[in-house]
Amino acid sequence: MLLVQKYGGTSVGSLERIRAVARRVSEAARSGAKVAVVVSAMSGETDRLLRLAMEISERPDEREMDLLLSSGERVSAALTALALRQMGVTARSFTGRQCGIITDGAHTRARIETISAGRLMRALDRGEVAVIAGFQGISSSGDGDVTTLGRGGSDLTAVALAAALKADLCEIYTDVEGVYTADPGIVPEARKLDRISYEEMLELASLGAKVLQTRSVEFAKKYGVPLVVRSSFNDMPGTYITKEDEEMEKVLVSGVTCDKNQSKLTLLGAPDKPGIASRLFSEIAGAGLVVDMIVQNISADGKSADISFTVPRTDSRRAVEITGRLARDLGARGVDVKEEISKVSIVGVGMRTHSGVASKMFDALASHNINILMISTSEIKVSCVIDSKYAELAVRVLHEAFGLEKAA
Numbered sequence: 358m359l360l361v362q363k364y365g366g367t368s369v370g371s372l373e374r375i376r377a378v379a380r381r382v383s384e385a386a387r388s389g390a391k392v393a394v395v396v397s398a399m400s401g402e403t404d405r406l407l408r409l410a411m412e413i414s415e416r417p418d419e420r421e422m423d424l425l426l427s428s429g430e431r432v433s434a435a436l437t438a439l440a441l442r443q444m445g446v447t448a449r450s451f452t453g454r455q456c457g458i459i460t461d462g463a464h465t466r467a468r469i470e471t472i473s474a475g476r477l478m479r480a481l482d483r484g485e486v487a488v489i490a491g492f493q494g495i496s497s498s499g500d501g502d503v504t505t506l507g508r509g510g511s512d513l514t515a516v517a518l519a520a521a522l523k524a525d526l527c528e529i530y531t532d533v534e535g536v537y538t539a540d541p542g543i544v545p546e547a548r549k550l551d552r553i554s555y556e557e558m559l560e561l562a563s564l565g566a567k568v569l570q571t572r573s574v575e576f577a578k579k580y581g582v583p584l585v586v587r588s589s590f591n592d593m594p595g596t597y598i599t600k601e602d603e604e605m606e607k608v609l610v611s612g613v614t615c616d617k618n619q620s621k622l623t624l625l626g627a628p629d630k631p632g633i634a635s636r637l638f639s640e641i642a643g644a645g646l647v648v649d650m651i652v653q654n655i656s657a658d659g660k661s662a663d664i665s666f667t668v669p670r671t672d673s674r675r676a677v678e679i680t681g682r683l684a685r686d687l688g689a690r691g692v693d694v695k696e697e698i699s700k701v702s703i704v705g706v707g708m709r710t711h712s713g714v715a716s717k718m719f720d721a722l723a724s725h726n727i728n729i730l731m732i733s734t735s736e737i738k739v740s741c742v743i744d745s746k747y748a749e750l751a752v753r754v755l756h757e758a759f760g761l762e763k764a765a
């Protein structure tokens with residue numbers, strides 16, 4: 358049995374917590390499993406380091422940022438290895454470089470290119486526990502500089518190592534008991550799911566349920582890494598994330614989520630002719646902005662078009678500038694921007710084989726007088742953009758309408 362266990366920031370947030378982690382790891386090791394442990398920085402540490410850099414420089418150099426930020430994980434890796442040794446477990450810490458994680462050169466958001474896990478494997482074969490500093494690697498180009506994998510990147514380290522080591526299971530330990538049908542802070546009746554498919558988890562992760570970093574789920578899906586999300590504070594079994602099966606399809610909707618960090622822009626009264634959307638979105642993309650939903654409407658007389666789209670709230674100023682410039686160029690009527698919007702979504706693989714899910718969602722919202730501003734659908738998801746002030750209400754209403762409080 359080869360296990361990868363990943364412990365997040367709150368799980369290693371103090372020496373007491375680190376000792377608790379070491380106890381859990383030592384139990385697994387003593388039961389005969391080979392254990393590779395990936396740790397995050399102690400909670401708040403990455404933010405603290407970021408603030409230090411921002412105090413010195415408004416736009417800190419990204420190569421230096423990576424060296425700085427990678428240190429948080431090194432501290433917790435070394436402390437965890439020490440705690441294990443104190444308990445009589447032979448443990449050894451590894452940085453990203455030492456466990457062979459090679460990335461591209463995109464500092465602060467590097468992508469993993471290859472992993473040469475030979476050294477790690479040898480340590481595990483010798484019966485050592487390997488404690489790995491998450492969130493980091495070294496760049497393949499040139500000098501092998503330290504890189505980091507983007508915020509929340511220790512999840513990716515764990516999943517990628519689990520794939521490279523062909524682990525039997527990758528356990529993600531965090532401060533919640535698993536993946537819920539909705540945010541329990543919004544819906545007290547929310548239920549912990551026993552199992553969920555990679556696809557559903559991907560939708561939930563990217564729609565704003567913050568349990569797992571999106572890229573780590575993509576990676577797990579691609580390489581079929583069996584994952585479980587569970588709490589490091591108790592022994593509850595957690596939520597398994599696996600390949601979709603027939604049982605899962607019987608459930609219409611698995612979860613409801615809400616993303617409050619988007620803005621809606623509308624290019625009003627643009628001429629209805631070929632090339633307008635192309636120009637708008639190539640300029641938006643050219644500025645590095647990621648667009649989520651897009652809706653276009655042609656006026657009844659067929660002469661003009663309104664194009665609405667959403668971008669992350671932090672990018673809305675840039676998007677307004679770009680769209681405004683284009684509106685003037687095209688002689689369009691102008692740009693409308695609405696910041697106080699939220700996207701509520703229902704997710705479930707059962708939607709592939711059942712009809713009427715979307716209309717049930719619209720019904721539930723209508724019955725509470727919640728107006729829908731935009732709609733988008735995929736095979737396993739329906740999202741509605743609504744006024745932010747109804748976001749929590751909408752999540753509760755949908756949770757109830759689909760009976761999510763009851764076990765499937």
Ligand code: ASP
Nearest residue numbers: 397403492508509510511
């Ligand atoms: N310490 C990094 C962060 O806070 C990576 C991680 O915790 O996964 O984003």
Ligand code: MG
Nearest residue numbers: 365366509512
């Ligand atoms: Mg995290």
